[in-house]
Amino acid sequence: MQSIQAIRGMNDILPDQIGWWQRVEQTARELLSSFGYREIRTPVIEKLDLFARSIGESTDIVEKEMYAFPDRKGEMLALRPEATASIVRAFIQHNLQADPLAKKLYAIGPMFRHERPQKGRYRQFYQIDAEAFGIDDPMLDAEVMHMLRLFLERLGLTGVVLHINSLGCQECRQDYRDLLKEFLEKNVAELCPDCQRRRHTNPLRTFDCKVERCQAILADAPVLLHSICGACADHFESVKSYLDQLKTAYVINPRMVRGLDYYMRTTFEVITDRLGAQNAVGGGGRYNGLLRDLGGPDLPGIGFAIGMERLILLLQQEQSEAQRCPKIFVASLGASARDTCFLLAQQLRSLGLETEIDYEGASLKSQMRRADRLGVRHVLIMGDEEISRGEVQCRDMMNKTQTVLPLEAVAPRLQEIYKEEITENGSR
RNA sequence: GUGGGUGUAGCUCAAGCGGUUAGAGCACUGGGUUGUGGCCCCAGAGGCUGCCGGUUCAAGUCCGGUCACUCACCCCA
Numbered sequence: 001m002q003s004i005q006a007i008r009g010m011n012d013i014l015p016d017q018i019g020w021w022q023r024v025e026q027t028a029r030e031l032l033s034s035f036g037y038r039e040i041r042t043p044v045i046e047k048l049d050l051f052a053r054s055i056g057e058s059t060d061i062v063e064k065e066m067y068a069f070p071d072r073k074g075e076m077l078a079l080r081p082e083a084t085a086s087i088v089r090a091f092i093q094h095n096l097q098a099d100p101l102a103k104k105l106y107a108i109g110p111m112f113r114h115e116r117p118q119k120g121r122y123r124q125f126y127q128i129d130a131e132a133f134g135i136d137d138p139m140l141d142a143e144v145m146h147m148l149r150l151f152l153e154r155l156g157l158t159g160v161v162l163h164i165n166s167l168g169c170q171e172c173r174q175d176y177r178d179l180l181k182e183f184l185e186k187n188v189a190e191l192c193p194d195c196q197r198r199r200h201t202n203p204l205r206t207f208d209c210k211v212e213r214c215q216a217i218l219a220d221a222p223v224l225l226h227s228i229c230g231a232c233a234d235h236f237e238s239v240k241s242y243l244d245q246l247k248t249a250y251v252i253n254p255r256m257v258r259g260l261d262y263y264m265r266t267t268f269e270v271i272t273d274r275l276g277a278q279n280a281v282g283g284g285g286r287y288n289g290l291l292r293d294l295g296g297p298d299l300p301g302i303g304f305a306i307g308m309e310r311l312i313l314l315l316q317q318e319q320s321e322a323q324r325c326p327k328i329f330v331a332s333l334g335a336s337a338r339d340t341c342f343l344l345a346q347q348l349r350s351l352g353l354e355t356e357i358d359y360e361g362a363s364l365k366s367q368m369r370r371a372d373r374l375g376v377r378h379v380l381i382m383g384d385e386e387i388s389r390g391e392v393q394c395r396d397m398m399n400k401t402q403t404v405l406p407l408e409a410v411a412p413r414l415q416e417i418y419k420e421e422i423t424e425n426g427s428r
Numbered sequence: 429g430u431g432g433g434u435g436u437a438g439c440u441c442a443a444g445c446g447g448u449u450a451g452a453g454c455a456c457u458g459g460g461u462u463g464u465g466g467c468c469c470c471a472g473a474g475g476c477u478g479c480c481g482g483u484u485c486a487a488g489u490c491c492g493g494u495c496a497c498u499c500a501c502c503c504c505a
Contacts, residue, residue, distance in 0.1 A: 065503080115504080280505060282505065
C-alpha cells in the first residue's frame with residue numbers, strides 16, 4: 001500500500017463517531033458555563049520552556065514525551081502536552097486578573113505526547129480542561145470536583161470513583177520527601193529496580209509501583225497525608241466537609257501521586273476499572289505556586305482535565321447512540337421533474353429540514369431504496385404527472401401511507417410535522 | 429523507549445504437509461416488465477494477501493527486515 005497513512009497514535013474521528021464527541025463537548029460547555037467558566041483557546045504550540053518550567057524538568061512528560069523541535073530560527077518549540085501551562089501563560093500575558101469574568105476558564109482541544117499508543121492512550125488526544133485562578137478557599141476545591149462528578153453523571157457514566165488526596169504545601173512536601181527517602185533507603189535491597197531508581201528521581205512515584213513486593217514494603221511507609229502541616233490539614237478537612245455537603249462521594253487515597261510537579265494540597269483523579277491499564281479518566285489539583293513561577297502574579301489556581309477518548313470509550317461500553325440521518329428524501333422521475341425537485345430540496349433545507357436528493361438521475365426504485373437505507377421519515381415524489389398538476393406525493397416511510405399535496409403546501413406541511421420534534425429535542 | 433500478539437475486499441473472517449483463477453457473510457451498485465423502500469431472488473463491482481527482500485520449479489502460506497495496528501511495561505488523560 002503506497003497511500004499515505006495518518007501518523008502513529010493520531011486518529012481520524014469519522015462521521016460515525018462524531019456524535020459522541022459533539023454530545024460530550026456540548027454537555028461540557030453547558031455545565032461549565034453554568035458554573036461561570038468561559039472558554040479560552042490557546043495555540044497548540046508554545047515555547048518549550050513554558051512546559052519545562054511548569055510541568056517540571058524531571059517529569060516523564062518533559063523528559064521523554066514531548067513533541068519538541070526547533071523552528072526555522074532555531075528556537076525550541078513544543079506541541080502542548082497538557083493545557084494548564086498554556087492557559088496560565090495566556091492569563092498572565094493578557095493580565096486577565098484585571099477581568100472579573102476571567103477567573104474561571106475552560107478549553108477543549110488536542111494535546112500531544114510522544115508515547116507508545118495503546119488502548120485509551122494516543123499521541124494526539126483530546127482534553128476538556130477547566131482552570132480557576134485567584135481563589136484559595138477549599139470551597140472551590142470541592143466545587144471543582146463536584147462539577148466533574150456532575151459532568152460524568154449528566155453523560156450517564158457509571159462505574160467511576162473519585163479519588164482525592166492532599167500533597168501538602170512546599171514545606172510539608174519537602175519534609176516528607178526526606179522522610180520517605182530515608183524509609184526507602186532502609187529497604188532498598190528489597191525494592192524492584194524501577195523503585196530503586198525512583199528513590200532518587202521521584203520517591204513519591206514508588207507508591208504507583210505495581211510490583212507486589214514493593215507494595216508490601218510501602219504499606220509500612222510514612223504517609224504524606226498524615227504528615228502535612230496544620231494549615232494544609234485544615235484545608236483538606238474543609239474540602240472533605242464541603243464534598244460531604246455536596247453529596248459527592250469520594251475515596252481518600254493517600255498514595256495517589258500525580259505526574260506534574262506543580263500540584264500541591266488538593267489532588268484528585270476519576271478512576272475506572274474498565275479501560276485496561278489506563279484507569280484515569282480525568283484528574284487535576286491545586287497549583288498555588290505556578291502563576292508566580294511563570295512570572296505572573298502570586299495567585300492560587302486549581303484545575304482539572306478530562307480525557308475525551310477515554311470518556312467516550314467508557315460511554316460506548318454502556319450506551320448506544322442513535323445514528324443521525326436526514327429526515328426527507330426528494331425523489332424525482334424524469335428530467336423536468338428533477339429541476340423542480342432540486343429547487344424544492346433547497347427550500348426544505350432553508351427551513352432547517354435535513355433533506356437528501358438524488359443527483360444522478362437514478363431510477364425511482366433505486367431512489368426509494370436509497371431513501372430507505374438513509375432512514376428518512378418522508379419521501380417526496382414528483383414525476384411529470386405531479387408537475388403538470390402542481391402536486392407532490394408525500395410518502396410516510398414508517399406508516400407506508402402516501403398523500404397528495406399541492407406543491408406550495410409541501411414545505412409548510414413538513415415544517416409543521418417536524419416543528420414539535422425540534423422543540424422537544426432542544427437543538428436537535 | 430522495552431516486550432508480546434496480529435496484518436487477506438469497506439467490515440468480520442476462510443483458504444489441510446507451500447501447488448495452478450485467493451473465497452464467504454455483511455455492506456455497496458444494478459436488476460427482478462408501466463412510477464414506489466425494507467424480506468426474497470439474480471447479477472455486478474470491489475484485492476499487487478501491509479511493504480521490501482530471501483528460500484523454492486512454485487509463497488497469502490516458510491525465513492529475515494520494515495511499517496502499521498493492538499495489548500502490556502514505564503507514565504499519564
